[in-house]
Amino acid sequence: MRNAAALAEWILSLVTSRERAAATIGDLVEEEARPFAFWGSIAWTAFSLIWRDFSVAPLGMFGLALYGFVITILFSAFQGVAAALLIVYVFPGALPALSMNRVVGTSLVLGWAGSFITGVLLAHRAGDREMAGCFAVLILDAVVTVAMAGNPPAAPVGGWYSGTLGSAFVFLLGQMFLVAGAACVRRRRLRRA
Amino acid sequence: MAHESQRGPLGEFEQVVILAIMRLKDNAYGVTIRTEIAARTDRRPTAGALFTTLDRLEDKGLLTSQFGDPTPRRGGRAKRYFSVTAAGVAAVVRAQRSYQRLLKGLRLPEVVDA
Numbered sequence: 001m002r003n004a005a006a007l008a009e010w011i012l013s014l015v016t017s018r019e020r021a022a023a024t025i026g027d028l029v030e031e032e033a034r035p036f037a038f039w040g041s042i043a044w045t046a047f048s049l050i051w052r053d054f055s056v057a058p059l060g061m062f063g064l065a066l067y068g069f070v071i072t073i074l075f076s077a078f079q080g081v082a083a084a085l086l087i088v089y090v091f092p093g094a095l096p097a098l099s100m101n102r103v104v105g106t107s108l109v110l111g112w113a114g115s116f117i118t119g120v121l122l123a124h125r126a127g128d129r130e131m132a133g134c135f136a137v138l139i140l141d142a143v144v145t146v147a148m149a150g151n152p153p154a155a156p157v158g159g160w161y162s163g164t165l166g167s168a169f170v171f172l173l174g175q176m177f178l179v180a181g182a183a184c185v186r187r188r189r190l191r192r193a
Numbered sequence: 194m195a196h197e198s199q200r201g202p203l204g205e206f207e208q209v210v211i212l213a214i215m216r217l218k219d220n221a222y223g224v225t226i227r228t229e230i231a232a233r234t235d236r237r238p239t240a241g242a243l244f245t246t247l248d249r250l251e252d253k254g255l256l257t258s259q260f261g262d263p264t265p266r267r268g269g270r271a272k273r274y275f276s277v278t279a280a281g282v283a284a285v286v287r288a289q290r291s292y293q294r295l296l297k298g299l300r301l302p303e304v305v306d307a
Contacts (some may be wrong), residue, residue, distance in 0.1 A: 005268055024244050026270030027223030044241025070263055
């Protein structure tokens with residue numbers, strides 16, 4: 001329970017002040033809340049606080065979502081160009097020998113690194129609403145992803161990552177890296193405060 | 194702190210929370226507020242709903258909070274004690290007067306508790 005409480009306190013401190021997070025967890029510990037009620041309360045509180053940031057400044061949140069989305073697109077373009085330049089100029093003979101899984105794996109890792117950096121940049125712009133900013137980007141990304149799913153590529157790529165579940169997994173993992181980037185900035189801010 | 198015109202009318206649960214804090218006086222923190230509401234209204238609000246309502250009321254300037262000393266029973270975490278501001282009292286009085294005006298002249302049937 002002690003580890004769970006520490007983890008929950010860390011999660012809540014991403015969306016509210018450290019003191020408020022500690023007091024909230026202290027109440028749940030004092031009440032000896034069962035695991036389901038404990039984590040349910042954490043999830044509800046975190047979601048409500050993020051939602052409040054949305055309702056206070058919906059236009060600002062939309063702006064953050066666009067900002068994050070544009071950075072994501074720029075990173076994707078940069079990765080594509082960098083990969084093409086590497087193959088053409090640095091490893092000209094390597095392309096035929098590369099397996100599809102290795103190409104996809106490398107682009108996934110690059111994509112997650114891009115998500116992490118996007119999270120960092122987003123958090124710097126979002127002020128103390130880092131997680132709400134991430135949530136806004138998540139919603140916009142999800143909308144665009146679902147809209148694009150209606151137009152699959154002419155030559156679909158096979159593999160676990162190309163199915164609906166695989167795509168959802170890759171998408172969520174990418175969002176986790178986005179949140180991780182923003183969380184790093186948030187933690188640094190809290191340490192300085 | 195929100196301006197008077199930005200606060201809007203109090204919701205029913207917000208009134209319940211403010212009244213519970215007023216009843217508890219100097220001992221109003223998360224656990225006791227939840228217990229007081231459960232004892233007086235026969236409903237136990239979820240912790241998440243209570244925490245977010247307390248935060249919202251404080252941001253509206255209707256409550257203030259201060260942290261007590263850390264206690265071992267809470268894993269070394271401090272209690273957050275709440276008190277109602279003058280604006281909070283005024284808001285709950287206004288809300289109750291609205292109810293009273295609506296009730297005035299109405300003949301409600303007698304309700305017997307089961």
